[in-house]
């Protein structure tokens with residue numbers, strides 16, 4: 001039901017906005033990945049990510065960006081970089097006091113993207 005969706009557990013629109021904001025702050029401070037974001041339109045990245053997390057968490061949004069495969073193609077992103085982004089997302093959720101089991105639910109919904117993000 002909508003009231004118990006993962007999106008609601010993440011704090012709804014406000015919660016997801018705040019998590020994505022903290023994620024971007026963490027990425028900006030992370031030397032493991034910051035070079036990958038040089039020249040990126042961060043506002044577009046932010047709104048794309050908010051829309052994507054809303055869609056995968058049952059918030060009723062339809063993600064309108066390019067597929068994860070197309071967005072990340074050609075960069076040969078590594079396992080280490082993937083793990084760094086996940087680490088930054090966990091820290092963002094910690095900072096927003098998202099309970100661990102709710103964190104794990106979101107991570108589980110993003111885990112299948114691994115094969116479309118990391119260069120094989």
Ligand code: HEM
Pocket residue numbers: 033036037040041044045047048049052065066068071072077081082083085110111113114117
């Ligand atoms: C679970 C893993 C990941 C997910 C779910 C994810 C998701 C997304 C989403 C939704 C967008 C916005 C697309 C749009 O609407 O335009 C995006 C863009 C981007 N992602 Fe990822 N991503 C992941 C991992 C990574 C990794 C490991 C890197 C590199 C360190 C990365 C680098 C980027 C960059 C640079 C952009 C901006 C692309 C551009 O606008 O030119 N992502 N990602």
